Amino acid sequence: MPFFSLKAWVQERLPVSGEQLRELTNEPVPNHMKRWWFCLGGTPAYLFLVQIATGIMLAMYYQPAPETAYESVRYITEELTFGWYVRGIHKWAATLMIAAVILHQMRVYFTGAYRKPREINWMVGMCLLIATLLTGFTGYSLVYEQLSFWGATVGANISESVPVIGVFLKKIMLAGDTYNEHTLPRFFVLHAAVLPVILVLLVAVHIAIIRVQGVSELKFEDEPPKGPEHFNFFPDHLMTELALGLVLMIILSALATILPVEMGPKADPLVTPEVIKPEWFFYVMFRWLKLFSRTAAILSTGFIVFTMFAWPFIDDWLRRKTRIPEISVWIGILGVFLMTGLTVWEAVVAH
Numbered sequence: 001m002p003f004f005s006l007k008a009w010v011q012e013r014l015p016v017s018g019e020q021l022r023e024l025t026n027e028p029v030p031n032h033m034k035r036w037w038f039c040l041g042g043t044p045a046y047l048f049l050v051q052i053a054t055g056i057m058l059a060m061y062y063q064p065a066p067e068t069a070y071e072s073v074r075y076i077t078e079e080l081t082f083g084w085y086v087r088g089i090h091k092w093a094a095t096l097m098i099a100a101v102i103l104h105q106m107r108v109y110f111t112g113a114y115r116k117p118r119e120i121n122w123m124v125g126m127c128l129l130i131a132t133l134l135t136g137f138t139g140y141s142l143v144y145e146q147l148s149f150w151g152a153t154v155g156a157n158i159s160e161s162v163p164v165i166g167v168f169l170k171k172i173m174l175a176g177d178t179y180n181e182h183t184l185p186r187f188f189v190l191h192a193a194v195l196p197v198i199l200v201l202l203v204a205v206h207i208a209i210i211r212v213q214g215v216s217e218l219k220f221e222d223e224p225p226k227g228p229e230h231f232n233f234f235p236d237h238l239m240t241e242l243a244l245g246l247v248l249m250i251i252l253s254a255l256a257t258i259l260p261v262e263m264g265p266k267a268d269p270l271v272t273p274e275v276i277k278p279e280w281f282f283y284v285m286f287r288w289l290k291l292f293s294r295t296a297a298i299l300s301t302g303f304i305v306f307t308m309f310a311w312p313f314i315d316d317w318l319r320r321k322t323r324i325p326e327i328s329v330w331i332g333i334l335g336v337f338l339m340t341g342l343t344v345w346e347a348v349v350a351h
């Protein structure tokens with residue numbers, strides 16, 4: 001069938017013109033978004049795509065059972081052609097994605113972009129943060145190294161201390177009262193199917209809301225007072241994002257080659273390692289747990305997460321009560337110092 005008639009055939013059934021599609025995707029982007037740190041949201045979105053592509057490749061060889069998991073990851077890392085590269089990219093893109101989500105949230109926070117009318121999107125963002133962290137946690141547990149095994153066991157024991165639902169949570173997590181042969185398949189399904197689908201849905205809602213509201217408008221002093229205030233999403237902004245994607249791919253390839261992901265000792269359920277550490281993004285919580293009694297730490301963590309969810313409303317109330325317009329900035333600086341301090345503390349000490 002010649003091309004022009006194929007086009008007519010499709011048009012007859014799907015009467016959508018290129019013009020309509022362009023209209024739908026061509027969001028006018030405010031000039032301040034030319035600054036990379038302002039459009040940081042695109043970075044985790046891009047890294048998530050990298051995770052899906054490399055994750056599919058890894059899933060073709062990974063075998064989620066206690067007897068086979070470690071050996072299958074060893075095979076990918078040491079024998080499979082370019083397996084080390086794909087695993088390295090997956091691991092490093094996960095690290096960078098979590099870092100990018102945190103930086104994006106900080107930019108949204110410190111520019112007050114969560115305020116009216118963007119409160120709902122802030123809460124969708126909080127769900128994205130939690131889903132991203134859980135994806136990282138379940139992925140870490142899949143390798144069946146000593147640290148993945150004991151990390152998952154400690155994580156399950158901590159969740160057991162959550163009041164009322166703790167025992168149930170632990171059971172759901174481990175597929176039983178203790179780590180057993182059903183635990184790894186459960187982590188795998190969560191990591192490779194349930195959480196990515198949740199992430200895709202949340203990102204779709206997040207972007208749809210941005211599309212309806214537009215990104216927050218800001219004007220910087222170094223911008224000319226006159227001239228256009230917006231530029232086109234397509235192709236201008238898309239080109240910037242693609243160029244950034246290329247730079248990220250180079251950084252990821254360099255990291256995967258210079259700092260390759262290696263194999264730790266295989267999990268031994270009978271030998272507790274002397275030092276058990278989660279991934280770096282849980283250091284804050286881990287150190288916090290060590291500072292207080294288990295229940296106090298869990299209740300305070302729940303309170304902090306709730307406060308973060310409700311922050312647009314708490315901030316509004318605080319600003320009206322105290323009449324200090326920049327109060328959220330001071331609280332944010334304190335929070336960043338506290339989180340960095342706890343992370344570094346956990347990183348430098350053994351216990």
Ligand code: HEM
Nearest residue numbers: 038039040041042044045105113122125126128129215216
């Ligand atoms: C996988 C995680 C995430 C992705 C892919 C993502 C993606 C994006 C994108 C592409 C934008 C457009 C503007 C920009 O790039 O800054 C954006 C804006 C926004 N994001 Fe996210 N985001 C994520 C996580 C979060 C988190 C954790 C929060 C906060 C809790 C959040 C809250 C917001 C808000 C309030 C806006 C509107 C900002 C404005 O209008 O200036 N996002 N996000």
